[in-house]
Amino acid sequence: MTTTESPATGAVPEAEKKNWRTSGGVRGWFGRQHWAVRTALSIVFAVLAFLLPYVGDVPVIGPQIVTQGIDWPSALFNISYYVLLALGLNVVVGFAGLLDLGYVGFFAVGAYTVAMLTSPDSVLHTEWAWLASIPIALAITMVSGLILGWPTLRLRGDYLAIVTLGFAEIIRIFATSSETLRGDRGFSDIPHPPGSYADGKPIFGVADATPYYWLGLSVIILVIFGVRNLDRSRVGRSWLAIREDEEAAEIMGVRTIKYKLWAFAIGAFIGGLGGVMFAGQQGFMNSQTFILQFSILVLAGVVMGGSGNIFGAILGGALISYIPDRLRGIEDPIFHTDLFGFRFAIFGLVIIAIMIFRPQGIIPSRRRAMELKDREKEVAPQ
C-alpha cells in the first residue's frame, strides 16, 4: 500500500509536509508512526469501542447518541451484525468488484442452519448447543456461496446482480413455502451462546444485549484482521486485477475463476457469521426476517462508506443500522408514522446522492478513487 513508509527512513519529503491532504491525511499520518504507536492507538480505539454500551453515562453528548425507541445495547448489537455483513459484502463488491444483490441469502443460510440444528421445532430434532452448530452452519454457507458463484462466473456484472437477487429471492420463497423451514411460524427457542457468571446466571441472557455486542465486536476485530491480511496477499492482488480488468488479469495469469469463487466463499462465510450471531441473540426467526431490501441496505452501506476500504465498509455498516435505530420512536410530522418506516426510502436517496456527488464513498479506497478519476478523463466531449 501507499502509506506503509518505513519509519527507519524517517524524514518526510518537504513537498509532502506542506499539505495535510497530499501527505495522505489521517491515514498517511497513521502509516508514518512507529509500529508500537500504531498498535497502541489501535488498542485504545478497540477499548473505546468495547466501552460504547456505557456512552449514555457520558454527560451532555451521551444522551444525544443513545437510541430512544430501542435499548442502546440492542442497537449496538444490531450495529455489530450489520458491520459484519458490510465487511463480508465489501470483499465481494469492493475487493473483487462482483455486484452481489442477494447477500442477505447467506445471512439467511447461516441463521437457518443454526435454527435447524438447535431449535426443538426443527424436523431434525438434534437440539445441539449454539456453539456446536457454528462450524456446520459456516461450512454450509461457504458451500452455498460456491453454489451461487459457480454458475454465475461467466456472467457480466449486471447479469450477475440480477442472478444473485434471484438467489436471495429463491431462498426467501423456499423459507416461506417449504414445510421443513416452517415459513411464518419460524423456529423458536434457538439457544443462546454458552457461559455463565460465578453465581450461575448465564452471561448471554435475554434482558441485556451488552455481552452479545461484545461478542459481535470481538468477531468483527478477528474478521478485520483476516480480511486485511487477505487484501494484502496474493489473493487480494488477484481480486484487484479482476476488478480492474478481468480479461487482462486472465492474460497475465491470474486464475480468475478460482479467485472469484474465493471472494464468494469468503463473503458468504462472513455473512453466515452474521446470521449465526443473529440467531443466537434473537432466539426466534421466521421467513419474514430476511427481506430483500435488507441486501440492498447493506449494499448501500458499503457504497456509502467507501467500497474497497475496510474502514469505509465498517462506517457504512454502522450508519445503516444506527441511523434507523436512532429514528425509531420519533414521529414524522406529515404521515404520523414512525420515522423508522422511512429507512429504506431515505437510504434509496442517500445511495443516489453518494453515487452522483461522491462516488468513492465517505472513506474511499485510494485506488478506487483514482480509477474513477481516470475514467472521468476518458469521457468523450459531447
Next chain:
Amino acid sequence: MNFSGLIQDFGPLTITGLAQGAIIALFALGYTLVYGVLRLINFAHSEVFLLGSYACLIVWGLFGLDQNSATPNVAAVLGYLLLGLLAAIVISGLTALGVELVAYRPLRRRNAPPLAFLITAIGASLFISETVGVVTKRNITGVPPLIRPTDVVVIGNMHVTNLQILIIVLALVAMFVLDRFINRSRLGRGIRAVAQNPDSAALMGVNKSRVIALVFLIGGLMAGIAAVMYDLKIGVTRFDAGFLLGIEAFTAAVLGGIGNLRGALLGGLLLGVLQNYAAGLFGTQWLHAASFVLLVLILLVRPTGLLGESLGRARA
C-alpha cells in the same frame, strides 16, 4: 409433482399464461429498449410500472370508483379504461424520464463504471417503492371491477374470458405499433443508430441524449399500459408489485434476447406460459421461483437469449 393435473389443466394454464405473458412482455420492453441503447439494466423500471398501476387507480378513485362499486355500463367502462390508460401512461412516462434525469444522466456525463448506474437505479427504485409503501401503509389497494371476466370462448375445459382477450389484443397492438415506430420512423432510426454505435451516430448528427431520453420514455409508456392491464387482471396492487413482476419481465427480456424487441414479446409469452405450467406441476407457491430458476438456466445455456441480443439490427 402433479403430472396428471398439468395435462388435465393444460388448456386453462396456457390461456392464463398467455394473458400474464402479454403483460410481462410489455413490461419487458422497457428493460430491452434501455439495454439495447445503453447496455445497462434499468433497475428502476419496476417502479415506473408501480407508479402507473397506482396512477390509474387514483384517476378511477376521482370518479368515485373503488373495489366495492358495481360494474358500470359499457360506454362508461370504455371511458374509464381510456382515462386510466392515459393517466398510467403519462405518469409512467414521466417517472421513466425522471429516473433517466436523476439516476443516469449525471453519471453518464462523468463516464462512470457500469455498476455505478446499476447502484443509482437501485437507489431510485428503493426510494420510489418504499415511499409508496409508507404512504399506503404497506397495504394492498383494491381495483374497481371495471370488467367482470365472462367466458367468450369455451373449448373443453379452457375458458377464454373477455378480459384475457382484451389484454392479449392490447399487448399485441402496442407491440406492433412500437415495432413499426422503431423500424420505420425517423426517430426509430435514430434509436437503432445509437444502439449500433453511439459515437458514430453522434458524428452523423443524432442527438444521443435525446435518443436516450426517448428510449426511457417509450419504455415508460409501455409499462403504463402493462400496469393498467395488471390492475384489471389481478384486482389488487401493492407497493412491491412492480419489483416482483419486474424480475419476471427482466427474465422474459433475457429469455428472448435482451435488446431485441420481438424477443421481448416471445420471451414474455413463453415465460408466462412456462410459469403457469410450473405452477400446475409443483403448486402455485413456486410460480415466482420458477422464473428465477429459468433465468439462471438461460444464462448458463444461452446467455444471448432465443432470438439473440440486438436492437441495432432490429429488422432481423
